[in-house]
Amino acid sequence: MEIDASLCNYLVAAFILLCFSFYHWYQRPKRFPPGPRGIPVLGVLPFLGRWIERKLYQWSREYGPVMAVRLGRKDMIVLSDYDVINQAFVKQGQKFSGRRHLSFYPPSHEKYGLVFLDYGPLFKSQRKFGVATLSGLGVGNSSMETRVKEETFYLNEAIRSKHGKTFDISKLLSKAIANNICSVTFGMRYDYDDTKFLEIIDTVLNDLWSISLYSRFHDPQVNTAFRSFSFEPKFRFIPPFRAGYQKFMSDLEFVKASLGQIIDEHDATFDGKNLRDFVDAFLKQIKAGKKEFTRKQLVGYMRDLLVAGTDTSSSTLLWAALCLLHFPDAQQKLYDEIKDIIGSEGSVSASHTTMMPYTNAFIQEVFRFRTLAPLGIIHKTNEDAELSGYVIPRNTAVIINIWAVHNDPDYWKDPGTFRPERFIDENGDFVKSNRVIPFSVGMRRCLGEQLARMEIFIFLVSLLQKFEFLPDEDESLPPLDYPSRASAFVPHPFKMIARER
Numbered sequence: 170m171e172i173d174a175s176l177c178n179y180l181v182a183a184f185i186l187l188c189f190s191f192y193h194w195y196q197r198p199k200r201f202p203p204g205p206r207g208i209p210v211l212g213v214l215p216f217l218g219r220w221i222e223r224k225l226y227q228w229s230r231e232y233g234p235v236m237a238v239r240l241g242r243k244d245m246i247v248l249s250d251y252d253v254i255n256q257a258f259v260k261q262g263q264k265f266s267g268r269r270h271l272s273f274y275p276p277s278h279e280k281y282g283l284v285f286l287d288y289g290p291l292f293k294s295q296r297k298f299g300v301a302t303l304s305g306l307g308v309g310n311s312s313m314e315t316r317v318k319e320e321t322f323y324l325n326e327a328i329r330s331k332h333g334k335t336f337d338i339s340k341l342l343s344k345a346i347a348n349n350i351c352s353v354t355f356g357m358r359y360d361y362d363d364t365k366f367l368e369i370i371d372t373v374l375n376d377l378w379s380i381s382l383y384s385r386f387h388d389p390q391v392n393t394a395f396r397s398f399s400f401e402p403k404f405r406f407i408p409p410f411r412a413g414y415q416k417f418m419s420d421l422e423f424v425k426a427s428l429g430q431i432i433d434e435h436d437a438t439f440d441g442k443n444l445r446d447f448v449d450a451f452l453k454q455i456k457a458g459k460k461e462f463t464r465k466q467l468v469g470y471m472r473d474l475l476v477a478g479t480d481t482s483s484s485t486l487l488w489a490a491l492c493l494l495h496f497p498d499a500q501q502k503l504y505d506e507i508k509d510i511i512g513s514e515g516s517v518s519a520s521h522t523t524m525m526p527y528t529n530a531f532i533q534e535v536f537r538f539r540t541l542a543p544l545g546i547i548h549k550t551n552e553d554a555e556l557s558g559y560v561i562p563r564n565t566a567v568i569i570n571i572w573a574v575h576n577d578p579d580y581w582k583d584p585g586t587f588r589p590e591r592f593i594d595e596n597g598d599f600v601k602s603n604r605v606i607p608f609s610v611g612m613r614r615c616l617g618e619q620l621a622r623m624e625i626f627i628f629l630v631s632l633l634q635k636f637e638f639l640p641d642e643d644e645s646l647p648p649l650d651y652p653s654r655a656s657a658f659v660p661h662p663f664k665m666i667a668r669e670r
Contacts (some may be wrong), residue, residue: 282469
């Protein structure tokens, strides 16, 4: 049978185009790190499985701690070792401190705040302002400690009101931590049953930030699928991703409007000689006519402080609570140390940290054992950079696998075992490890790290001083190795009993 000449030409052209497409797909820049490419268009997304960070670590054992992984249509660099992360983010911080453009994130939100702001003059001025202002408002000193200690009173009273019956502590922890952030940011604390407060906190923690965007889905496999559109943004137009994305957008607008109302209230009562909080300090810059200080930037900044400041500390305390239930011996050791150093009626202070080695070891082990943000927030190179002999071009996305650092079997003995004693030396002293990096490292490490560490210590000690925590006898505890979401790890819902001491 004869084949039409024009059809033959089309087939040849299609074959050449296919070969070119595969050649283009396979090509990488010279001296680029090695790593898996996956399949065209999707890359390795279909092969990530339930636990993205664990699969990436498995590949890093084959390709090395500096690895290129094709997520969607683009290569991203994955760093899976503490030394290379330190080399990139600390020693070459200016080169690795960018933020990639998130095409699924609306420009009206992405370009403002601090978390998603790209590295440059605006980021540097806003971070400098944030550090100075928060410090001036007491973060890191005794005045902030007083606020935190006052909030422990309200938290303890809320737990005491349960009268020894089973309850879910997660919402109470979120409200307490959020109140600390609210008091600094816009000068208010809210009652735990304030409906507007509850609505903002629920929206912020359940739907707003990209790392916890789909927390209401408790199946890690579903979480992994939803997480995929952060690597391939076009997925947001495809069911079932589309419905979640639309919810995300509506939540953004709700929080924007709520924070805008708080700004209006501050503006109406503004007194430049009496700055009450972060919002007032920012409004003063706006009124002074400084171009980089705008209302949109203030809304974004407030959003970031509220999300990052609440989610990190409350989730860490929630993991700590679950560990207390799983390991009653550890809970007893903590209480014994508290009773010995502070007493049953003494007031806990940040100054007690130097006297309480087991408490510090317990907290550090919670940080290591349950990494809240296994892959952190994606960075971007601001210029061409060299790392471990590889050349990483400008505008390349960079991921740090914090989970891999916290679970490296070459450094940690039995990394999958919860063991606070690993941070206690032969003299009984606490040993701080620079390889436990829950707040990341370098120029983009968490702005509120100091506050978070203070909160976690004071809240944990205060709670254990007043209560013994017991599991619900009618329900089994969720396992420690099966978090409810793949992006920001939190435990599955659980109930507990607080028995007053």
